[in-house]
Amino acid sequence: MNITKLILAGVFALVATTNTYAESCCDKAKAAGKACEHPCCVKAVADGKVCEKCNPKK
Ligand SMILES: [Zn+2]
Ligand SMILES: [Zn+2]
Numbered sequence: 651m652n653i654t655k656l657i658l659a660g661v662f663a664l665v666a667t668t669n670t671y672a673e674s675c676c677d678k679a680k681a682a683g684k685a686c687e688h689p690c691c692v693k694a695v696a697d698g699k700v701c702e703k704c705n706p707k708k
Contacts, residue, residue, distance in 0.1 A: 677705075
């Protein structure tokens, strides 16, 4: 019983951490159905680009 709960908690923590780490402010805004409101991102979108400061290439 206890070990199952421990594993579930561990997996959940890992997924939550990964999501937080991978999502940029723009991704979060998109997920919420909005455009990112960061000035640097608004400027990049107006130029037809994605803000590289907040969305660094891997
Ligand atoms: Zn952004
Ligand atoms: Zn930005």
